[in-house]
Amino acid sequence: MQLASINKYPVKSLKGVPLASTIVDDFGIQNDRRWMLIDDKGVFITQRKYPLLGTISVEDQGVALRFCASGGAELKVSAARFSEHVDTVVWGDAVGALKAEPSVSDWFSSLLGVRVNLVYMPNSSFRQVDRQYADYKQRVSFADGYPFLLTTEASLLELNERLDSPVMMSRFRPNLVVSGCDAYEEDRWKRIRVGEIEFEIVKPCSRCIMTTIDESTLKYGKEPLKTLAGYRRNEYGVCFGQNLVHKNLGTLDVGAKVEILEWL
Numbered sequence: 416m417q418l419a420s421i422n423k424y425p426v427k428s429l430k431g432v433p434l435a436s437t438i439v440d441d442f443g444i445q446n447d448r449r450w451m452l453i454d455d456k457g458v459f460i461t462q463r464k465y466p467l468l469g470t471i472s473v474e475d476q477g478v479a480l481r482f483c484a485s486g487g488a489e490l491k492v493s494a495a496r497f498s499e500h501v502d503t504v505v506w507g508d509a510v511g512a513l514k515a516e517p518s519v520s521d522w523f524s525s526l527l528g529v530r531v532n533l534v535y536m537p538n539s540s541f542r543q544v545d546r547q548y549a550d551y552k553q554r555v556s557f558a559d560g561y562p563f564l565l566t567t568e569a570s571l572l573e574l575n576e577r578l579d580s581p582v583m584m585s586r587f588r589p590n591l592v593v594s595g596c597d598a599y600e601e602d603r604w605k606r607i608r609v610g611e612i613e614f615e616i617v618k619p620c621s622r623c624i625m626t627t628i629d630e631s632t633l634k635y636g637k638e639p640l641k642t643l644a645g646y647r648r649n650e651y652g653v654c655f656g657q658n659l660v661h662k663n664l665g666t667l668d669v670g671a672k673v674e675i676l677e678w679l
Contacts, residue, residue: 416595416673418609419568423447424588425480426533427557428461430472431588436668439612439661441554443562444590446475451503451512451557452523452531458504459557462625465527466633482522490522497535505557511540548618549660563659564620565591565601570655573598577642586626586639587656593673601657605679610671613662621652 421434423444428451438445452460452468462468470485482490497513504510512534514520520532536542536556544553544561555562566589575581584592591609593601604616622643627636644653 416593418591418667418669418671418673419594420584420592421667421669422588422590422592423475425473425475426450426452426471427459428452428465428468429482430469431585432473432475434669436666438666439664441664442556443558443661444667447562447590448557449536450480451505451534451536453501453503453534455530455532456504457502459506460531462628463623465529466628466635467527469628469630470633471526484526488522488526490519492519492533494535501532501534503534505542506559508542510536510542510557512536544617544660548658549615553660561617561658562661563590563614564656565589565593565614565616565659566656567596567598567601568592568594569596569598570601574639574643574655578638580638582626582639583630585630586628587622588625589656591659591667595673603679604657604675604677606675606677607659608672608674608676610667611663611665612667613676614659615662616657617660618658619649619651619654620656620658622655626655 421437422431423434424431425446427448454460472483474481479491479493492515496516496519499514501512501514502509503512515533523533524530541554544555566587571584607614622640624635627640629636640653643655647654
C-alpha cells in the first residue's frame with residue numbers, strides 16, 4: 416500500500432490544495448485549516464450553507480495567501496494583515512483567533528452577499544480534539560474535529576460502482592488517500608505508519624450534506640449520501656473515511672509506504 420495523494424485546505428471549506436510533499440506539525444499538515452471564515456457572531460461558516468465557498472481557490476505562499484474567485488477576482492493577504500483578537504466558535508468549541516483587516520473581509524463579504532470575516536488560528540490557541548475518541552492532549556486546527564482525514568481509492572471505486580453518476584474524491588475532502596488496499600479495509604485499521612509518521616485511527620468520519628454538492632453547478636443532490644446511507648450507516652452516522660491523529664512530527668510524501676501496525 417502507498418500514499419496516493421495528499422491534500423490540505425488552508426481555509427476551512429474553500430478549495431483544497433494537492434501536495435507532493437508536506438511537513439506535519441503539531442496541528443497536522445502544515446497550514447491545514449488554520450484560516451476560517453466566520454459570521455458577524457463569530458460562528459464558522461461552511462459550504463453546508465454557502466456552496467460558493469467551494470469555488471474559491473487558495474494558494475498558500477508561506478507568508479501570504481492568494482485567493483481567486485470563480486469570476487476571476489483575486490486577493491492576496493499577508494500574515495501581517497491579521498492582528499485584532501476575536502473569539503470564534505467551531506462546532507461548539509470556543510477558539511481565540513486573529514481577524515484580518517476590514518478590506519480582506521470586505522472582499523469575501525462581497526462574494527457571498529453576507530458579512531463575514533477571515534480569521535487565523537495562531538500557535539497560541541489550543542483547541543482540543545474530542546477526548547471521547549482521542550483521550551490525550553492533542554490539538555486540532557479549524558478542521559471539524561481531528562487533524563487528519565483518510566480515505567482509500569478502493570472505497571471510492573466501490574461506492575462509484577453503486578452510483579449512476581460517479582463522484583470524485585474531492586467530495587469527501589480527505590487529507591490522505593491510500594491506494595493498494597481493499598475497499599473499506601481502513602475500517603479495520605487501528606494504528607498505521609505512513610512514511611515516517613505514525614497515526615492512530617480514532618473514529619469513522621460521518622458525512623454530511625456537503626458531499627452532495629455538485630462542484631460544477633453548486634446544487635445539492637441526494638448522492639452519494641443516499642447510497643452510502645444504505646450500507647454505510649453505523650452508530651456514528653453515515654460514514655466514509657477515517658479520522659486520524661498523528662503521533663509524531665516529520666514529513667509526508669506522495670508514494671510513501673503505508674504499513675498497518677495494529678488491526679481492530
